[in-house]
Amino acid sequence: MRPLRRRRLLSGRRHRRPAASAAPSRPRAARRGVVLTVQLVVLVLFAALTGRMWYMQVPMAEHYQELALASHTQKLIVPALRGRIVDARGRPLVTNRTELTVTADYHALLDQDDDGAAVLRKVAELIDRPYEKLRSRVRLCGPETGRPCWQGSPYQPIPLAEDVAPKVALQVKERKDEFPGVSARQIAVREYPNGDLAAQLVGYLQPITQEEFEDREDLRAEFSGVDRVGRDGVEAVYDERLRGDSGERVLSVSSQGDVRGTLSRTPPKPGMHLATSIDTDVQQVTEDALRSAVQQARNAGKPVDSGAAVVLNVRTGHVVAMASLPNYDPEVWNGDIDAETYNRLLSEDAGEPLISRALQGQFPPGSTFKPTILAAAVKDGASLDGSYSCPGSIGLAGRSWDNFGGGGYGTVNLHKSIVVSCNTVYYQLGYEMWRDHRGDKENRDPVSKMAHAFGFGEPTGVDLPHESSGRIPDRQWKREYWLDTREHSCKMAEKGYPDVAEEDPAHARYLERLAREQCRSGDQWGAGDAINRAIGQGDVLVTPLQLARAYAAIANGGTVYEPRVGRALLSADGERVEEIEPVEAGELPLDDRTLNYIQKALTQVPKKGTASGAFGGFPQDKVSVAGKTGTASTQGRADSSWFASYAPADDPQFAVAAMIPRAGTGGSAAAPLVRKIYEGIYGFAGAEPALPSGTPPTATPSVREDGSIAPPDDH
Template identity: 40%
Template sequence: MTNIPATGRTPRVTIRLVALQILVFSLLLTLGGRLWYLQIRNGDEYAHEAASNHVQQVVQPATRGAILDARGVPLADNETRLVVSASRTDLLKMEDDGKAVLDRLAGVLGMKPEEVAEKVRLCDAKTPQPCWNGSPYQPIPVTDEATTQQALQIRERAEDFPGITAEPTAVRRYPAPAKSRTSQVLGYLSPVTDDEIEEAKNTRSPLLRSDQIGRSGLERSYDKYLRGKAGVTRYEVDNLGRVIGQDRSDKSVAGSSVVTSIDSRVQGVAEKELDGAMKEARKQMDRNTNRHYEADAGAVVVMEAKTGRVVAMASNPDYDPNAWVGGISGKDYSRMTSKKSNYPLLNRAIQGQAAPGSIFKVVSTAAAVNAGYDFNGGYNCGSSYSIGGQVFKNFESQSHGAIGLGRALEVSCDTVFYALAHQQWKKDGGLKPDKKSKDWFFRTAHQFGLGKETGIDLPNEVRGRVPDRQWKKAFWKANKDSWCKQAKAWPGKKDFQTLLAREGCLEGMKLHAYDAVNYSIGQGDTLVTPIQMASIYSAISNGGTLYNPSVGKAVVSPDGKHVDEIKPTAHGKLPVTKKTMSQMDDALAGVATRGTAAWRFGGWPQDEIPMHAKTGTAEVYGKQTTSWFATYTKDYSIVMTISQGGTGSGASGPAVRNIYNALYGIDAKGGIDKKRALLPEPQAKLPKIEKDGSIESQPVKPYKPEAPSDSDTVEQAAAVERRRG
């Protein structure tokens, strides 16, 4: 028989079988390796995680530390309340998602069913307040104001209220001693979110789902000290949820207390005087607009001149921080975040920016001297100053002849500073600046600490603005497209906004002469905050040291054994010689005795407590003028500002004088009554710490002024300033 030769099929089948065997072997090897990894390499870890599925945690929240004023008086502490909470986990197991239970709960608590439902819904991008911003697995507080009778009803009828608890719980309290709410300085709390828990896992202060954390103010800045550490007890349970043993327990650790430099009595006076000044301004007619001043917002800072510590800080409008305790209502949340209420959550002392007006002239004075101009030289204080066809007038077109820089500060002569800034602008090259130009007026402002944060220990401080050449270029790049688009309407449309857009499109990158002269008197694009100006005037008072403003003074452990004092920290020196500093100091004393602020300090004991001041009235396009009043003594600096409030001495002057009266105990005749003085010198020592860790608190008596606040009107203020210059 003839052999038939093999075809090519047999080798192909063999190759396929070999490949299949290799694939199967690889899969088995991979599976074996994975089993080894899970059972041997990481076996203990996964066994522990599996076991933890049968461990339930019971959390004992830590008592949050108190925030105290400089005398140990609580500004924020805790009180025990009956808190009614709902478990979403339990409610969602019900057929109606717990609606019937929540309706019954609303009836017991005297609330509307929709109010209760809003309290327990979860926050997201589309859900407005009120809603729950914390973990959905954490009991959600419905109210922290339950009565004993309501709590007993809920507990005795537990079968009608599954998933509902009513227990005594320590909750935050803001007692407002001496009627000082201290709202924006203290801040508020809200529940921790899942994202925050995840972020804090590997830090020294991990978060639990039951935690509440500070969202603003001191509550946020010092949260890691105040929060403490919650206690956790872990129970082993079977598949039916029955406890079969205790795994381990970690005791809770109370939070530390924070002692501040705030004096609640002075804070109360500052808040009252700011509010009173704004109300008084609203009664006055603005002769430029023929309507009453709006006085829509304001701020005041009282600072220790030699340390930078904040004694009082008020911002208006303000809010009651207690509104956040137990969950904020929809009505309160809308009020705090609405344009109509002018955003009371904003701390205008550190976040409010405005042109400073003439209180900025201390910077321009220092800049002029640094640029080589003689402090005592003769500079023409004419009624106006012209650049090309543009005329820049002195305030009220006043003229004082040839005067020195000191007198220019006293009478707040604009034209002296116009001329100096214009001359220096030309020396620097004008529209074609020399690469080596000194830019003294802008450089000095940066050296004074403007255009950057002061470093205060409160969150979200803003920088303000020094509109130098670099800023002009950056601002032009950011806006040129929109400017040029709007400018296309020219010349058919010749309104002011279109004119500005056309100019910005063509030459917005250049620093013009009018930019320089407006800047020299604190106008134009210049922006500052009250805390920045308080720091500057404190530095002038203390000889030139710029301190980081601070509110926290010490952190005290719960047992009182560890006290970490927060020392004053300096971040720079004013770029001014001792001679010039002394000359400026004399001139600012002259403002209070014979200049634009003299009528506000009539009868002041100048020999015993030398007063120094500078008034400011800043113009803002489309709005009424901003009132500024900056002052200092050897102990304190006080700066107040009122948006759309009128003149510096007219609107803010009386209130600042009244704060000084309270600090030093000045009576109506200018005498010093030390018994009435709230704080004749800064509080240097910390309050006494008892052996049990508690902190001794001094009695608080609200300050009562001897005489009513100065009732001079804004129109009278303008008249006096016209007469005095």
């Protein structure tokens, strides 16, 4: 029986085993699901990683390559050779020369234990410069950094001293172990072969300022910090074209800033040359004549400290010469200008030589303004054939108005009123135009309108910076000026001028009276304003350039040009010539009869009128000069002398205007000055003529194959 029981027990176990094994089947399925999920996630992540790697290596490859390179490279700007500036016949006004310059490597100094202090002291001793000055030069500019400092790239050579002697440069080059991080190299700088001739026309260069470097994206892209920019004259106006296109060097740099090599080079393209309309010989004649006239006035006891003269081509508006005194030598801007020299250039005691009186000086034009008044009066209805009273004195608007010198000429026509410069005729013309239009609600002012047509009261548009606009006073200007100055005028009317009274009581009373009138009724355009304006006095202001342009328009038949100094831009290889065309700014609103009338009257001024003394013996049969004197009076100051002209009168080529403040009458100072300019141009004073042909060139210079500049074909 026992064996049977054993088998049953065993079979019972076998019978229960299937029931016990049914429970683990569900966990096994769950595990398989987890495995599948994990595998799926891995596949998705692998696919995403593969896609990301493809995206970074194919579409974004160039971007990440640039980022990688950016952290290991430095770009350096290689300055281009600046273009030359030449005169109308291709002769140099501004060129380039190379000078030896001692430079420092910023990182090489920084790697030294003392940050380069010892080597900078050796350099300072060698070149005889203060150590502190060199130390400040290699200090990088920043928001909190004082001046001077280095505003360029720290990978660019930093100039320590310019124009050093060759033996100094040789010592630096040969003794490299004594001057680690310091080298000597040649750098191009501007050269002025004619000294201070035309200095205010050509301008000068200065380093870019930190503010410019930070504010202007184009400067950061184009400048290395070694470069200089045009600050005045045509150097400033044509700076971008003269500068050329900078080159580039890409350096391989370690994370510590060490340069490992050069990856690429892009050579610079030289700037274009600027051919100007200036004639060097005429410019020299003009400056010499101006300097002589100023000296003569001083010798005569006149308080003269400045002057200006302009020569224009009447047919194009191009500037043939422009002179201003005092002048300066532009060579002072090369290298490191010292504070004393810089302050002297800005000093009133030195006459502020940076200011060109020719286009920035503003002065009452005196009787040179009378052709404008004559044109306005005739346009407003006055007769060219009429007779006009020219007494020594005339009563208008409750006061007496005198002729210059008090003399009268009886009854005259408008022709003679110009020749003898009769003030009383123009007082009457100015008064009558004021009277006829004072109630005009549309504010039509024939004098203001005509003056603006002649080009007064606004910039001429010349291609030179910092031009003054002059001033043509009228009702609108009077009102605006009164609003701007009323508070001050009322204060001075009450306070008076005690400081002035100590030296000149009469002048102090005059100023106090003006202040009271300005405070009370300064906004009213009165008869006195119009009468003063009619002879170029009162609040009228013009520049010598504006006056020369106006007389050029009279000479050429009525076309008012924008003056131009630039004539053409020439590529360094001679392949391109970009002409700078004349620009017509307008036409004089005169009929032919009125214009011819003014021209004939002006022709007689140097022969029989107020300039006849100055032009006595001048060969008018060879070159007839037409012009007008002007004597501008200012309360408390000596008279200023003007003469505006053109020649030859029968075939006009040149307009010449000159002004000498506080030198006396127009006939005694400015007219003789203009005569000397014409004598120099045509060779009448025994010297060789500045322009043998008697005309400005019509063609432009050209660049030869060797890079030199050839004169125009017609000269």
